Amino acid sequence: MERVILGLTERVTIIGANGEKEVTARIDTGATASSIDISLAEELGLNATVDRFKIVKSASGTKKRSVVMVKIKLNGAVIEEDFTLAERSHMTYPILIGQNILKKGNFLIDPNK
DSSP states (O other), X not given: OOOEEEOXXXXXXXXXXXXXXXXXXXXOTTOSSEEEEHHHHHHTTOSTTOOEEEEEXXXXXXXXXXXXXXXXXXXXXXXEEEEEXXXXXXXXXXXEEOHHHHTTXXXXXXXXX
């Protein structure tokens, strides 16, 4: 099976109850979980069924975050996986793709892409 090569950022389409939106996501091999900006999740109707929480350790400390199931299109593949809700409005990318998604696909990360 041929590997799909991803760069450090990739265009992804988020599929929600209120439609779809294409955004640029940050690919982060050091993050165990993926995260999505709270306001983007609200816009697409993704936060309607928050019933789980996860403790997340990041550079800004340890926090308890809500978890939602999100369906994305990444390089032609449709993947449904858990995302934590995070305040990412101050960050460059509204979505961070972590290991939980990278392990689902046959992805190879090339920083030069």
